[in-house]
Amino acid sequence: MPTSQSDIFAAASANSAASSITSKTADAVLDSGHETIIAELIKLSADSNAALMRGDIDTYQTLIAYTDDFTLMSPFGGPPSHASEYTPERMEAMGRFFRNGVFKQEVVQSYASTDMVVLAIIEYQNVEVGDLPSQEWPLRVTLVYCREGTEWRLAHRHADPLVGGISLEQAAALARGER
Numbered sequence: 001m002p003t004s005q006s007d008i009f010a011a012a013s014a015n016s017a018a019s020s021i022t023s024k025t026a027d028a029v030l031d032s033g034h035e036t037i038i039a040e041l042i043k044l045s046a047d048s049n050a051a052l053m054r055g056d057i058d059t060y061q062t063l064i065a066y067t068d069d070f071t072l073m074s075p076f077g078g079p080p081s082h083a084s085e086y087t088p089e090r091m092e093a094m095g096r097f098f099r100n101g102v103f104k105q106e107v108v109q110s111y112a113s114t115d116m117v118v119l120a121i122i123e124y125q126n127v128e129v130g131d132l133p134s135q136e137w138p139l140r141v142t143l144v145y146c147r148e149g150t151e152w153r154l155a156h157r158h159a160d161p162l163v164g165g166i167s168l169e170q171a172a173a174l175a176r177g178e179r
Contacts, residue, residue, distance in 0.1 A: 034112035041117050041145050041152060042107055050103040053127045057095025065153045067146055073158040075139055100134060101127025115147040116155075122163060138163040 044063060051059035070083035108120040123139045140163055144156035166174075173179075 034117070037152070038110045038112055038117055038119075041143075042105075042110070042119065044152070045119065045121070045143060046103065046105055049105070049123065049125075050101075052095070053098050053101025053103045053125050055095050055098045055101070057091055060095070061091060065151065067148065067153045067155040070154060071156050073156075075159040075161045097130055099128040101125055103127075117145045117152070119143040119145075123159075137161070 048060050048063035051057075051063065066083045066086065068083055070086075072081045074081070103123065103125045105124065106122040108122060110120070111118040119142070121141045121143065123137075123141050125137045125139075126134055127137060128134045129137065139159045139161055142156070142158045143154065145152045146155040147153075
């Protein structure tokens with residue numbers, strides 16, 4: 001299956017990371033018993049995505065692991081992609097797709113239970129993507145991590161580029177499939 005630029009960017013964004021991490025408030029941690037795990041996953045997300053934005057797929061893959069049923073809902077829309085689609089070749093292509101990037105994230109909110117952590121994040125990356133020159137790529141992102149044994153794995157990533165917001169009319173046009 002050929003890898004499209006949108007697939008690669010979406011997967012990458014699905015995991016982007018960390019020259020700096022900002023947490024708006026301590027209120028982002030709902031249950032203080034989970035503070036350490038949440039902090040570790042915030043750092044993991046930042047570090048792995050920072051590596052990816054630099055094009056360092058080896059470090060990215062060392063840091064992040066997907067669940068067997070991982071789903072990605074890319075910022076470009078379309079059908080979700082799944083863990084089985086992320087072959088070694090696709091991951092290598094993803095690493096080549098990003099260059100010279102810097103990454104930071106702002107944690108909007110976090111939720112935790114014994115075996116699941118959800119992070120609502122705004123990602124800010126400035127990166128060369130595909131054949132495009134370096135530019136800003138802010139994304140609103142939801143990450144879901146699940147505990148498998150003693151390891152935390154990324155189960156879901158949803159990203160959209162609507163950080164700046166759009167009008168009701170623009171949203172309606174998108175819903176109708178208009179560009």
